[in-house]
Amino acid sequence: MTAVERPAPPPVRTHKANRTWVGKSIRKVEDPKFLRGRGGYIADLVRPGMLHAAVLRSPHASARVRSLDLAPALGLPGVHAALSCEDVDFLDAVAGFPGAGVAAVAADSIEQARAAV
Amino acid sequence: MKDLHPVTLTVNGREYTLAVEPCRLLVDVLRDDFGLTGTHIGCEHGVCGTCTVLLDGASIRSCITLAVQADGSEIRTVEGLADGAALHPLQEEFWDKQGLQCGYCTPGMLLRACELLEQTPDPTAEQVREGIASNLCRCTGYQYIVEAVLAAAPRMREGRRTPAETPTETTGAQT
Numbered sequence: 054m055t056a057v058e059r060p061a062p063p064p065v066r067t068h069k070a071n072r073t074w075v076g077k078s079i080r081k082v083e084d085p086k087f088l089r090g091r092g093g094y095i096a097d098l099v100r101p102g103m104l105h106a107a108v109l110r111s112p113h114a115s116a117r118v119r120s121l122d123l124a125p126a127l128g129l130p131g132v133h134a135a136l137s138c139e140d141v142d143f144l145d146a147v148a149g150f151p152g153a154g155v156a157a158v159a160a161d162s163i164e165q166a167r168a169a170v
Numbered sequence: 171m172k173d174l175h176p177v178t179l180t181v182n183g184r185e186y187t188l189a190v191e192p193c194r195l196l197v198d199v200l201r202d203d204f205g206l207t208g209t210h211i212g213c214e215h216g217v218c219g220t221c222t223v224l225l226d227g228a229s230i231r232s233c234i235t236l237a238v239q240a241d242g243s244e245i246r247t248v249e250g251l252a253d254g255a256a257l258h259p260l261q262e263e264f265w266d267k268q269g270l271q272c273g274y275c276t277p278g279m280l281l282r283a284c285e286l287l288e289q290t291p292d293p294t295a296e297q298v299r300e301g302i303a304s305n306l307c308r309c310t311g312y313q314y315i316v317e318a319v320l321a322a323a324p325r326m327r328e329g330r331r332t333p334a335e336t337p338t339e340t341t342g343a344q345t
Contacts, residue, residue: 090208
């Protein structure tokens with residue numbers, strides 16, 4: 054039987070200061086853009102013809118929407134659409150927490166949308 | 171006819187003059203009219219602090235401030251913190267100490283910390299915690315933010331910048 058010559062194992066680096074990556078705090082490459090305010094979030098997107106949305110939110114801890122009249126909102130200037138839970142599933146007929154969305158409006162400007170909810 | 175009011179704002183040293191409706195919020199003017207989307211909108215009612223900007227050096231919630239109220243004032247936003255390529259000491263330390271993850275609270279947090287260190291140049295950890303209690307962060311658990319502010323304090327006191335130590339910025343995807 055022939056003895057196999059093995060390469061010497063790499064030195065075990067136990068001291069933290071000798072480590073290259075493990076245990077080191079690494080600066081994240083994407084952080085500078087966030088720190089400079091150039092993160093680029095969905096709310097920062099601008100598109101031609103884009104409308105702005107505002108959501109009517111329930112002030113109640115637990116409540117059921119009995120009726121909702123969207124007509125007054127639709128009659129306001131700049132308003133393109135007013136939606137309830139009958140139109141989209143992100144709005145609730147049963148508002149289970151304060152802040153649950155019950156109606157939403159899309160308008161030319163954010164101010165018009167807020168005024169309509 | 172819409173009721174428009176002339177407003178002059180100096181934002182990060184640049185003067186803007188525009189006519190605004192009285193209902194326009196300062197944060198919307200900064201973001202939509204000036205394109206300074208670094209100032210974020212969170213709760214929209216002055217609780218979360220992400221819309222914090224400095225108005226004549228004092229932190230305010232730009233989501234509950236009307237643009238007409240800010241007429242004639244100097245405003246500093248997150249875009250005005252860095253000196254060209256050199257990050258502000260607070261930005262550097264937030265980066266180094268992992269003081270951000272998603273980055274959404276960061277602009278408001280930086281400006282509030284900036285004001286805090288102007289008022290209290292050598293704060294204790296407790297004072298930093300109290301000072302940033304106005305700003306919510308759902309990622310970091312605050313510990314690394316406190317460490318970043320404490321690390322930035324001596325650098326701001328000495329007013330020194332160390333551009334040589336600044337690693338090269340990697341430009342990420344931008345809108």
